[in-house]
Amino acid sequence: MAQERSLPPVVQRMWGREPMPRRGPRPRLDLDTITTAAIEIADAEGMAAVSMSGVASRVGVAATALYRYVDSKEDLLTAMADAVAPEPPDPAGMHWRDYLALWTRAHRDLILQHAWVLSITVYAPPMGPRRLLWLDRAIAALAGTGLDDGEKINVASTLTGYALTDAALEHTAKLGFPELEGSGIEGASDYGEVLAEVLDPEAYPALAAAVRSGAFGGAEGWVEDADFRFGLDLLLDGVERLIARRQPR
Amino acid sequence: MAQERSLPPVVQRMWGREPMPRRGPRPRLDLDTITTAAIEIADAEGMAAVSMSGVASRVGVAATALYRYVDSKEDLLTAMADAVAPEPPDPAGMHWRDYLALWTRAHRDLILQHAWVLSITVYAPPMGPRRLLWLDRAIAALAGTGLDDGEKINVASTLTGYALTDAALEHTAKLGFPELEGSGIEGASDYGEVLAEVLDPEAYPALAAAVRSGAFGGAEGWVEDADFRFGLDLLLDGVERLIARRQPR
DNA sequence: AAAAACTATGAACGCCATACACAGTAGGCC
DNA sequence: GGCCTACTGTGTATGGCGTTCATAGTTTTT
Numbered sequence: 274m275a276q277e278r279s280l281p282p283v284v285q286r287m288w289g290r291e292p293m294p295r296r297g298p299r300p301r302l303d304l305d306t307i308t309t310a311a312i313e314i315a316d317a318e319g320m321a322a323v324s325m326s327g328v329a330s331r332v333g334v335a336a337t338a339l340y341r342y343v344d345s346k347e348d349l350l351t352a353m354a355d356a357v358a359p360e361p362p363d364p365a366g367m368h369w370r371d372y373l374a375l376w377t378r379a380h381r382d383l384i385l386q387h388a389w390v391l392s393i394t395v396y397a398p399p400m401g402p403r404r405l406l407w408l409d410r411a412i413a414a415l416a417g418t419g420l421d422d423g424e425k426i427n428v429a430s431t432l433t434g435y436a437l438t439d440a441a442l443e444h445t446a447k448l449g450f451p452e453l454e455g456s457g458i459e460g461a462s463d464y465g466e467v468l469a470e471v472l473d474p475e476a477y478p479a480l481a482a483a484v485r486s487g488a489f490g491g492a493e494g495w496v497e498d499a500d501f502r503f504g505l506d507l508l509l510d511g512v513e514r515l516i517a518r519r520q521p522r
Numbered sequence: 523m524a525q526e527r528s529l530p531p532v533v534q535r536m537w538g539r540e541p542m543p544r545r546g547p548r549p550r551l552d553l554d555t556i557t558t559a560a561i562e563i564a565d566a567e568g569m570a571a572v573s574m575s576g577v578a579s580r581v582g583v584a585a586t587a588l589y590r591y592v593d594s595k596e597d598l599l600t601a602m603a604d605a606v607a608p609e610p611p612d613p614a615g616m617h618w619r620d621y622l623a624l625w626t627r628a629h630r631d632l633i634l635q636h637a638w639v640l641s642i643t644v645y646a647p648p649m650g651p652r653r654l655l656w657l658d659r660a661i662a663a664l665a666g667t668g669l670d671d672g673e674k675i676n677v678a679s680t681l682t683g684y685a686l687t688d689a690a691l692e693h694t695a696k697l698g699f700p701e702l703e704g705s706g707i708e709g710a711s712d713y714g715e716v717l718a719e720v721l722d723p724e725a726y727p728a729l730a731a732a733v734r735s736g737a738f739g740g741a742e743g744w745v746e747d748a749d750f751r752f753g754l755d756l757l758l759d760g761v762e763r764l765i766a767r768r769q770p771r
Numbered sequence: 772a773a774a775a776a777c778t779a780t781g782a783a784c785g786c787c788a789t790a791c792a793c794a795g796t797a798g799g800c801c
Numbered sequence: 802g803g804c805c806t807a808c809t810g811t812g813t814a815t816g817g818c819g820t821t822c823a824t825a826g827t828t829t830t831t
Contacts, residue, residue, distance in 0.1 A: 280716065288720055297777025298827045325819060337820080338779050346819065394641065397694050398713060405721070405729060413728035422737035424752070431753040434687025435680070442679060445646050464647060467529065471537055472654070479662035480654060488671035503673070504680040507760030514759045546808025547796045574788060586789075587810050595788065 283348040287355060287401045304342050306332055308356040311349060312387070320389035325349075350393050355401025357387050364414040369516075370509055372414040377432045377505055380407070384440035391441050419519035428512055435508055439501050465489030532597040536604060536650045553591050555581055557605040560598060561636070569638035574598075599642050604650025606636050613663040618765075619758055621663040626681045626754055629656070633689035640690050668768035677761055684757060688750050714738025 285292075286304040294300070310331040315323050325346060326336040343349045362379055364372045384390050399405050411429035412422070420428070465484050474481040483489075534541075535553040543549070559580040564572050574595060575585040592598045611628055613621045633639050648654050660678040661671070669677070714733050723730040732738075 280720070284716075284720075294777055294829095296775065296829045298779085298829095300778070324817080326817090335780050337781080337822095340820075341778070392643065394690070398691075400716070405717070405726060409726040409729035412732055416728065422732035422735050426732060426737055427749055427752050428756075430691060430749075431684070431687070431756060434683060434691075434753075437687065438680070438683025441643070442647075442683075467533075467649070468654070471529070471533075477654060477658040479665065480658035483661055483671035483675065486671050488675055500676055503676050507677075507680060507757055507764065509760075510763045511756030511759040514763075515756065543798090543808055545796095545798050545806065547798095547810080549809065573786080575786090584811050585787095586791095586812085589789075590809065 281344070281348075283343060283352060284400050286342065287352055289402075300341070301334065302332060302338070302342060304352060305356070307339060307342055308349065308352045311353050312357055315353065315389040316387060320392045323389075351397070352401070354390060354393050355399065355403050357390060358383065358401075358403035358407060361407040361410040364410055367414065369414045369418055370513065373411065373428075373432060373512070374505060374509060376407070376411055376414070377436050378501070380433065380436035381440045381443075381501065384436060385444060388440075388444050391437070391444065418516045420516060424515070431508060435504060439504060443501070530593070530597075532592060532601060533649050535591065536601055538651075549590070550583065551581060551587075551591060553601060554605070556588060556591055557598065557601045560602050561606055564602065564638040565636060569641045572638075600646070601650070603639060603642050604648065604652050606639060607632065607650075607652035607656060610656040610659040613659050616663065618663045618667055619762065622660065622677075622681060622758060622761070623754060625656070625660055625663070626685050627750070629682065629685035630689045630692075630750065633685060634693060637689075637693050640686070640693065667765045669765060673764070680757060684753060688753060692750070 283304070291300075291303050307328060311323055311328045314327055314331065325339055328349070329336040329339050339349070343352070362372070362375050364376075367375075399408060408426075408429055411432070412425045415425045415428065465487070468480070468484045468489065472481045472484065532553070540549075540552050556577060560572055560577045563576055563580065574588055577598070578585040578588050588598070592601070611621070611624050613625075616624070648657060657675075657678055660681070661674045664674045664677065714736070717729070717733045717738065721730045721733060
């Protein structure tokens with residue numbers, strides 16, 4: 274209590290609490306139109322194309338005008354990361370497991386549709402209204418399972434992390450590896466060939482064997498979504514087992 | 523086969539294949555000393571302090587000299603991400619579950635000790651010798667479980683992602699949230715208070731209830747590592763169940 | 772009508788990654 | 802031994818970036 278505790282301006286604006294100035298000209302913008310413009314740029318041209326001046330010119334102001342609404346570019350990025358999230362799916366009447374599977378998949382698809390999210394540190398605990406709504410729905414879905422609130426939050430965090438991980442993997446698997454651009458190596462199966470070329474079977478016995486057996490084969494035997502469902506089921510099995518432990522009937 | 527397929531220079535250098543020039547002056551550097559210098563800077567002052575000129579002046583050359591060893595800063599970053607990894611723990615004689623728990627924990631601790639890793643896209647499939655060695659050990663630990671190679675790799679990927687997720691969470695929980703710097707909000711429990719202030723219980727019923735019940739309490743009832751072990755056990759339970767399905771005896 | 776409060780602007784700063792021409796160096800070859 | 806050639810590190814330069822600051826302009830209050 275020794276220190277003034279107030280939310281930073283951006284957080285307030287994220288929650289729609291735009292300060293209404295009593296005097297002076299009306300603001301021409303609000304945080305929403307700014308983040309929307311930034312998101313459009315990121316969607317179209319990638320995160321690298323998002324610059325303060327770029328966003329500013331898209332909304333029709335000078336670059337420096339943005340700093341009336343955002344303290345730094347960092348702020349803008351976190352606002353973007355919240356604003357991309359749509360409404361979460363509705364858990365009404367669904368079994369927790371079905372819902373969480375749907376929820377995690379939707380989360381992953383969301384990230385894949387806006388892959389630039391991966392280049393923001395999404396790991397920071399959510400502060401914005403939309404991501405918190407997702408969290409709320411996940412917790413709600415776990416009502417009646419016997420888990421305590423802390424456990425519910427942990428489950429949601431773990432699933433969020435999994436959605437991120439899988440989205441990132443799928444993204445690089447589809448679009449190729451940035452490091453290998455222009456080297457003729459493009460897909461996941463080529464990745465395997467690279468490994469085969471570089472790996473010393475004595476130093477990397479298990480991995481070399483896996484590569485030789487074609488575990489990175491890619492196209493052949495590829496089932497849409499198989500990898501995602503694999504890990505997801507792993508996690509949900511774990512949750513189910515935890516719930517069973519909490520309700521031993 | 524239509525295209526020349528050759529590894530990019532950095533990848534070759536990561537694997538110790540430094541080109542030995544036949545003529546001209548001997549190179550004063552190699553990739554290793556460069557990445558070592560960069561890592562020292564990142565460890566001491568954070569990723570933001572890693573600039574080409576900074577790294578260059580630390581190794582005693584002009585900034586542009588680095589481009590003889592690295593095609594771009596991106597390249598340097600991926601080399602760094604590989605070079606921080608120490609030797610993985612030795613799986614000899616351990617049960618797969620014990621080893622993977624140890625492995626994942628070591629992985630997380632590694633990231634926490636070099637938190638700047640989180641600001642690199644670590645999601646790209648590993649190409650460097652050290653991270654691939656970690657992957658090799660995880661696969662090796664799963665020998666004799668009846669999983670096929672693809673499944674083993676998926677397990678390792680999922681655990682890697684979990685280590686990342688948890689490291690990021692723990693990092694921000696300890697050091698506070700960058701967005702809230704200078705606002706008097708510092709730990710995880712303050713985070714809960716912020717949420718309480720901002721959340722509308724009607725729009726966020728489950729989350730608001732969790733917050734009120736003190737699920738973000740932080741210090742009280744905090745057990746070292748509890749959150750990490752929670753998710754890890756979730757995952758390993760899932761793996762165990764999968765293995766049981768593969769070997770139904 | 773004047774003052775006060777607030778907005779957007781334009782110019783400027785420092786930093787960064789990177790391109791390019793050049794100077795210096797050292798092995799290969801006659 | 803001396804030239805050629807390939808290669809390394811340097812210096813300079815460029816364009817872009819995020820951000821600061823003083824200023825001009827606009828609207829409300831008094």
